[in-house]
Amino acid sequence: MALKIVHYDVGDIWTPQATFSINAVNTDPTNLTVRQQDSTGTETVLLNNGLVSSLTGASTPVAKTATGIFKLNPGITLATSGYWFVKFEGTGAATGTEQQECIVDPDEFSTNAGISTMALVSLAETKDWLRQQNVDTSSDLQIVQVINDMSQRFLEECEREIVPYGTNPIVRTFDVDEEAVYNREIRIGDLTSFTQVRILDELGNLVQTVNTSDVISLPRVRRPWQPIRSLRFTQNVNRLWYGYYPLVVEVTGTWGFPSIPGTVRRAMFDAIATTLDRDVENYKEDLAAGVTSGSSAGKEDALPGAAMDVALFLRDELIA
Secondary structure (H helix, E strand, O other), X not given: OOOOOEEEEOOOEEOOEEEOEEOOEEOXXXXXXXXXXXXXXXXXXEEEEEEHXXXXXXXXXXXXXXXXXXXXXXXXXXXXXXXXXXXXXXXXXXXXXXXXXXXXXXXXXXXXXXXXXXXXXXXXXXHHHHHHXXXXXXXXXXXXXXXXXXXXXXXXXXXXXXXXXXXXXXXXXXXXXXXXXXXXXXXXXXXXXXXXXXXXXXXXXXXXXXXXXXXXXXXXXXXXXXXXXXEEEOOOOOOOOOOOOOEEEEEEEEEOOOOOOXXXXXXXXXXXXXXXXXXXXXXXXXXXHOOOOOOOOOOOOOOOHHHHHHHHHHOOHHHO
8 A cells, every 4th residue: 555645844854764675575775875855856865876785773874674674864854844755776686766755844933834925825824714614724835835826926917016026125226207307206116115215327326315305105195005106206306307317216115015905815815715626637627717807817827716806906007
């Protein structure tokens, strides 16, 4: 009977074992090679064509516990969540291979449980939501993968910086064009707050450090989750000349939305639940049924309809 893949926690020690035999009789190979692949795909050779005759019950990193039976000693420390593999390769007297696999479940106390920095919901709140919908949540690793994939897809569709692209605070520069000169206003994407605004020439030379009191955040009235979309300068700021020599506006601030809107969180929960609940045997049919109007219509990686509606609603009208 085939062995089931065992789940472990981050930090556990895994001691996979392999048995070599000929005609159902345990037999030592002459040489043994053992390879390891961690959750990032990095491969390590633990034992390279080593003589089995030199192995004992206490030898490291591979021990021989009986004729034809070998295990890692003391084992592998499972440092990260994901899929781990070990392969035993015997040559000579008993030629053959045996591969073992284990799954390391995400850990909230380790690198944010494997959740991407671009994820729009957390593992804990997603599991809570899925339990309410009577969906099996035993496979945390699968849930994390779907959270990351659906979040990335949502961000691609809405074309907004709901979570920051990078680590705040971030300094960004924006070109001054004719519209900016005319309106004394710079479009800056999605900004939570700023601490400094400077005007530079094309060579990076400082033209003016703008007093924050001379910068108006637009829209003036914003919901708690809504970001600043543009900055308007008062008459106290040097005119943003365009044409004689190009200028840029440098903004230091915290980018992204102040908070993730409730509609986005609900859309993500629904998208994740829909994806996890698909019938694998009828995957194509289920997927096609979940696609509605929008730029993702007909794509195999499209968001479920309700989530797509929210993403399109958030998309900037100027580039829709």
